[in-house]
Amino acid sequence: MASRGPATRPAAVSRGYTFASSWDQNAPLTEQQKTACAALVQAFAERPMPSHVDEHVTGHFSDSIEESSDHSSFPTEAVLLNSHQFYQWFTDLESAMKSETEEKYQRYVNTLTEHVETCDQILEQLDSTLLLFDDLQEQHQAVATKTKTLHDACERLVLEKDRLVEFADALRNKLNYFDELENIATQFYSPTMSVASGHFLPLLKRLDECISYVSNNPQYADSGVYAVKFRQLQSRALSMVRTHVLGVLKTAAQQVQVGIKESATVHGKAGLSEAAETSVLYVRFKAAANEIKPLMEEIENRKSKAEYSQILADCHSLYCEQRLTLVRGVVRQRISGYAKSEPLASLTRQGCAYLMQVCQSEHQLFDHFFSSSSSDTSNLAPLVDPLCTVLYDILRPKLIHEADLELLCELVEILKGEVLEEELGRRGDSVAGLKPTITRILADVQERLTFRAQTHMRDEIANYLPSAEDLDYPAKLEREASIIANLEDEEGRDTYGTLYPPLEKTLSCLSKLYRSLEPAIFTGLAQDSIGVCSLSIQKASKLIMKQSQMDGQLFLIKHLLILREQIAPFDIDFAITYKELDFAHLLDHLRRIFRGQASFFDFASRSTLARAFSPRVTENQLDAKKDLERTLKSTCEQFIMSITKLAVEPMLSFITKVTAVKVSVTAIHRSGEISGDACKSLKDQAFATPEKVAEMVAKVDEAIKKDLPNVVSKMKLYLQNPSTRSILFKPIKSNIIEAYEQINALINDEYAVEDIAVIGLPQIAGVQAYLDGLC
Structure with missing residues (x-):
């Protein structure tokens, strides 16, 4: 701030003084106000700097104040002689005070201004720095983006390389199957290649792998052509297997045949003994299994494939064929020997036992050649069935001419009980191939037995x-x-x-x-x-x-x-239901048509015509047991009635006549015609006089006492069971007692007391007691 000039200070002082004097005079301060001002002055003097003011600024400002105090231009002491000097002094003092006060703040303002300028410079530097930093950050972002792009590109290249390497390896592996064709073909067509060599089975396995791969990938170019060529090689290989197995089996069979001839030479026409049979037929042939057993195991492991299943079946057939040429003659000779020396039952028993022994031996030998196939008994059927047929062919002519029922029943028991249920069940799968033939023989025996039973019933029973x-x-x-x-x-x-x-x-x-x-x-x-x-x-x-x-x-x-x-x-x-065709309704239809009562055209539809002229199926039932019961019941009833008549025939005749008389009397009364005979009482009738009735009672009493004991004796002779006799005699007694009761009732109703005494009818209780004592 600019200082005032000397010309203006006295006027100002004068005006100030005038104002102050006028103020003091017009508005004097009270003591309380003065005290308050003093307190304000003191409080202002002691007021500290604000806490937000910077420390170095405060210190700088304090130093400035101190400097100002040290260089104060305030007049310290002055001698004032007049008012002009006073005003002059006061003006200088006022100017000095204002200058002092303004200078302190001015320095502070200057200091703050310098700081503001410094801050502005710093801000400008910061702005430029920030601009540089932003530029640097943009450059860094650009570098990072380029680096990431490069890194991603590298990763893609690495992945692409890995895929290409993997694809190349896969392609190489796939091509290996196609490349193997030439290699496998060269080895298979080599003149030194043999099934017995150690290279054959691995080569065959590799060939299977190639066929499987080519067959499972028909989408590849020329896969069908390669599949055909591979299968041609496989057919050649399996044909080599078949030829090799046949050669081994034939060699073994020739060795066995030589052994059979040597044994026959030693034992003569008797043939092989049991020990020689086992040694020659089985021990020598078993040695050949070592040559083809490993090969057969490989074939059996692959039998799930059609080609290997077929070659395995061919090997089984070749084996059975060679074994059959060796064994059938021996089996026929042995069973024929049984047939010459043994009866039919013993021949059947021994023949079945021998065949079971042969089947067991053949099963064991087959298991030595084909270990995994022996569980299926059907594989040995081409061998076992012809051997069993030898027994069947020898037995059947004898069975056809056998007429003894007991012997046929014994044969059924041997075949069904001993062989099928006991022996075959006990020996298990090794003799299961014998079951069809034994079942067939059993069916023939049962058929012959049925025929002989029917013949027996016709000749020995019906006729x-x-x-x-x-x-x-x-x-x-x-x-x-x-x-x-x-x-x-x-x-x-x-x-x-x-x-x-x-x-x-x-x-x-x-x-x-x-x-x-x-x-x-x-x-x-x-x-x-x-x-x-x-x-x-x-x-x-x-x-x-x-x-x-x-x-x-x-x-x-x-x-x-x-x-x-x-x-x-x-x-x-015992009840048998059978069906019959009933044509009775058809005959009725034809009769009606022939009589002109009906026509073919009367039927509304073809289905109705078909129903009308189709036979009806009727079911009938025969029950021999019920027929027997009916015949027995009828016979017993006839016997009861005959014995009843034998005992009480006179009583029955008398009751019949009495009934006829009563019926005629009733009819006469109804007609109104009364004759002399109709008025007669019963005792007046010629047949019913007391004497005639007494004679009748005497005859019945004699028959009961004479004939009934004979009847009971015969019943005891024919029927040994007392309960049976009692059951049969009980209705006879009931009929006799009933006859006595009816006669007793008639006598009591129609006769006087003296007539009853003449008749002499026995007491019913006595008759009952007598009859109870008979049986």
């Missing part, structure tokens, strides 16, 4: 001609009873010794066939045999009835009861 001894009843039973009485051994009684021969033959035949035939076949035979036997027994019963009706009836009851009892244990269904 049986009984002799006089067969029909000599009851004498035959009496002789048997006397023999038993003499022996005093009731338990040892032979129930079947007195049977009618057809019944005995039927039961014997069924008991043999039950275990020997299939259930369906046995059921049919049982159905026929029971019906035929029942008819034969009925025929014999009719012949016996010509001499004695009661004997004939008891004979029939006895044999039918035995037949029913003996067939009960058979676990079969």
Whole structure:
């Protein structure tokens, strides 16, 4: 700030002084205000610098103030003589004070201005620095971008290189399969190549790999051509395998044949002994397995492929063919020897045992050649079946001419029980190939047995001609009873010794066939045999009835009861349902058409015509057991009625006549015509007088006491079972008691007491007690 000139200071001082004097006079301060001003002055003097003011600025400012104080131009002391000097002094003092005060702040302002300028310079430098930094950062970003681009490009190149290397390796590996064609072909067509060499199997394995690869990748160029060429090489290789195996087997077979001839020379025409047979046929041939066993193991490991499965089957066939040429003659000779010296049952048993031994030996030998294929018994079928056919061819002519049922049943038991169920089950898979032939022989035996059983039923049962001894009843039973009485051994009684021969033959035949035939076949035979036997027994019963009706009836009851009892244990269904074609409705349709009552054109549709002229299928059921029950029931009823008539025939006739009289009397009363006879009471009738009734009662009483004991004796002779006799006699007793009760009721109703005494009818309780004591 510029200092005021000397000319202006006195005026200013004068004005200030005037103002101050005027102010002091017009507005004097109170003591309180003065005290407050003093306090403000003091507080302002002691007020510290603000904390935000920089320290070095404050110090610089303080130094400036101190310098100002040291160089103060304030007049220290002055002697004022007049007012002019005072004003002059005051003006100088005021100017000095203003100058002093402004100079201090001016220096501070200057200092701040310098700092601001310095800050501006620093900011300018910072701005330029920041510009340089931004430029540097942009350059760095550009370098980093270029570096990353270069790095990515390098990585892409490395990946591309790896892919190309991998592709080249893969291409090289794929091409190796195609390149192998020439190498493999050269080796296979080499004159020194042999199946027995160590290079053959690895070369064959490599050939399989090439075929598999080419076949699985048909998209490659010329893959089909290479596949055909590879398969041609494979066919050649497998053909070499087949030729090699055939050569080894033929060599072994020739060695065995030489051994057979040498053994035959030693033993003569007797052929090979069992020891020589094992040594020559199996031990020598087994040595050949060492030459082809490793090769066969490789073939078996690859049998999942069609080509190897076929060559393996060919090897099996070659093996079976060579073995069959060696073994069949020996087996035929051995079984033919059995056939010359042994009966049919022993021939069957020994022949099956020998074949099982041969099958076991052949299975063991086959397992030595083809270890993985021996579990499948069908592989040996071309060998085992012809060997088993030798036994079948020898047995069949003998079976066809065999007529003995017991021997045929024994053969079934041998084949089914001993061979199929026991021996084949015990020896397992090694003899499983024998099962079809044994089953076939068993079927032939059962077929022959069925035929012979039918013939037996026809000749021995249906067409049986009984002799006089067969029909000599009851004498035959009496002789048997006397023999038993003499022996005093009731338990040892032979129930079947007195049977009618057809019944005995039927039961014997069924008991043999039950275990020997299939259930369906046995059921049919049982159905026929029971019906035929029942008819034969009925025929014999009719012949016996010509001499004695009661004997004939008891004979029939006895044999039918035995037949029913003996067939009960058979676990079969005797009911047979069969279907028949019924043309009865067709005949009716034709008759109506021929009579003009109907026409072919009356049918609405073709389907209706077809239904009308198609036969109907009807089902019928035959039950031999039920038929037997019906026949037995009918016979028992006839016997009961005949015995009832024998005992109480007079009573039954009397009751019939009484009933007829009562019916006629009732009819006369209804018509209104009354005659003398109609008015007669019952006792006045000629047939019903007390004397006639007493005579009738006497006859019945005599028959009961004389004839019934004989009947009971015969029942005991024919029927040994007391419960059977009791069941049969119970309705007879009921009929007799019922007849007595009816007569008793008539007598009580129609006769007087004195007439009842004349008649003398026994007490019913006494008759009941007597009858109970008979049986």
